[in-house]
Amino acid sequence: MDDIEKFDEFLSFYGKYYQTVSEISMPCPIHDRDCPSIKKKECVSKSKEPLVSSDFMMYSFDDICRNVETIDICNLPSTCDGLYLDKKRKVLYFIEYKGVKIDRNSKRGELQDILYHMNKDSECYDKYYERLQWVYNSYGDELAFKLRLKPFETLDLALPNVYKDYCNKNKISDEEKLDLSEFLSSIKKVYIVVAVCDKRNPTADRAGSYRFILRKPFDRLRDLGLFDMVEIMDHNEFKFFLEKI
Template structure:
């Protein structure tokens, strides 16, 4: 199978621009629950969640995808940006990790009071479950970059080629030849605009994601970046740091 070239990649994305090229305000708006956007910005990117609904075959088996994709083509060097917006606060009373800790402490207290059925063995079993538990938000943030690269984008490209009646080329191999950057914006305030969420108070999900994303870097899936997890108020700083421009 022939390798896709840069212009063919751009043409593929251009085919989605009229329908699925939205402001960050719209893309970062929660799909369920409160409708307040995580970030207010007129800067536009491709809404990958919406792109996946164009073709019925993809929509029927909807992959887990990052919220937005953007690319920059500078002097023949293409960089693809995978961007996720997480409205839910991963820190606080609604964190399942915090809830599990509270529940464990309550059970431990009952154990000390010799309450029936709250034995040392029961506590050990609960602690084992707590230590192996993975929050659904953390799971999504782990799996979304992988399904975006391995499932969503290649699948959309195949459907695009079928729709346009053009030969299907090797999309996955093309992705291996370009730089892919992953950025997650989370619902946390940063006191300084150039401070990443990694340098703020640590949280269990943050640490797990940092390790996961480092593995993606060491295996060559994404490129090195010291600031992959950013507070939501750092979006303008991110745009300036990367020198991003809208696609016209």
């Protein structure tokens, strides 16, 4: 059995998390105040519509990580949503779905609004504008930070721990184990962020704003050799991509 087959067998062990893109790209759930963990069945989603409607199948990597014994449920790594192995082309795809503005709910976004209105008020401008501008420039964006973190924690923290869980549960001997680090360095790895526009404003160039903010950190992922390709796609680009693989 070669390394591709070993890795495929490893993923197949988590077959119940082999789901459609529609299932994986459902918006994040809202948890009840008394919900003891993110596994609670009563938790409901903000929306019943997926970000991307497609029957294409891949592994829900977030769900796998929530249900392995080697990862602490209270200290989950920041991971990508989907994982897909193309055995023929020998490519491993890491997929992240996002349906929100990249500055959603961030303090930096709130400050930006304040600065905009203050700029029209000369009295406030004279007193506070420069100070607030300094605070604004010191803020990073929460979502952008998480999107920068996900590739590293997915590849270097989550995936090795999931493989460890698989080996423990299947009593895989050291001789039979896949050298995961060597395998990941040899296979082509593609990281994709799918930025889906709000249905109320379908013409908004959300993918463009993601590209603008994440271009440099994602370029570094390639420069460091962590991924061979890093792409940010809009809804239509991703649907076309799914048709080709």
